[in-house]
Amino acid sequence: MDDFVTADGPDLDSLAAVATRAVRAGGDYLEDAFRDGSVPGDYGTDDVKTAADRAAEERVLDVIRESFPDHALHGEESGRNGDHHYEWVVDPLDGTNNFAAGLPAFATAACVLRDGDPVVSAIYEPLPDSTYVARRGAGATVDGEPVSAESDVSLEHGTVSFVVGLPAIRDEELAATADRIESAVEDRCKRVVSTWSPCVDWGLLARGGLEGIVCFYPDVYEQHAGELLAAESGVYSHGTGTDGLYVGATDEETAAELHTVTESVLD
Structure with a gap:
């Protein structure tokens, strides 16, 4: 476990650093699997699951457990595990239908909840290599630069x-x-x-x-x-x-x- 965990819990920057590493671990795997094109899909009537979902989630959760072994985890594939006032909600492959069909629009996401309230989130789109990170009360970034939702289009x-x-x-x-x-x-x-x-x-x-x-x-x-x-x-x-x-x-x-x-x- 990393030494940034104190009696009051980890700070937002520490959580953001782990969240970023975690989503990139999942996303980097997905990029290789997508380019390889050999991951089969299990098509249901309203959803698709692939082996890539499970493999990506394992990689995301491994990174989180390495730093915060006592935190609760809620993965889309593995469900809820643990009981802690910090909970990590993980979508290892958001856009499975796209991934399985060969459409290059998908991402890996993780959000940290503290007593049920989101405090840090990270989203990684592997193909454009874009990483979004948000900290509660401290703004958001894309690839390390501040990002602002501004549009002059009606x-x-x-x-x-x-x-x-x-x-x-x-x-x-x-x-x-x-x-x-x-x-x-x-x-x-x-x-x-x-x-x-x-x-x-x-x-x-x-x-x-x-x-x-x-x-x-x-x-x-x-x-x-x-x-x-x-x-x-x-x-x-x-x-x-x-x-x-x-x-x-x-x-x-x-x-x-x-x-x-x-x-x-x-x-």
Whole structure:
């Protein structure tokens, strides 16, 4: 165990350093596996799993355990393990469908929760070699440089990411509601994208490449990391993914308009 752990727990910089090493360990493996193209996929009706998910998660968790062997772990593949006021939520391969299909849009993510609240997150996109890190109250960076969610594009001419989690996809009523939300958002902007890799979208939003994001019953494995990155890069938001609806945008007016649009569907 590293010597930066004190009686009060590790500081944010120490957590961020381990989170960065962890996601890069998983992402570097994924890059090699993707370029090799030999990882088979197990295709279900609404999801895909590959051996790469499990192998990447093992690499991420190994790095975390090396520094914080007593911390609780919550991996998408392995589930919850341990009981501690620090918990690491890990998505080893966000964008498995893309990975299995040969589409170069996927990422590895890890978020540290302290007593249930996200305090540090890291997202690594191996193919563009982009690493996003956020610290609660201390801002966000991409490849070590401060990142700010700024865009001068209006919603009318902008692009919005729409993220639907498996809880909604697998529920007929929620899936129908998601379709209505997507249609309503499409009426207000130039383009709605569903990349099937929310962490890629969170990175784009954090650097102003997207004007907004709407998440409907998103999966926690990428949502924790993404929401913290968004908050620390200056994204204006309404709601939380844990409550079933998160709306974020690069400016307050756009966030308010997107929130009004989505709420009108839910009312």
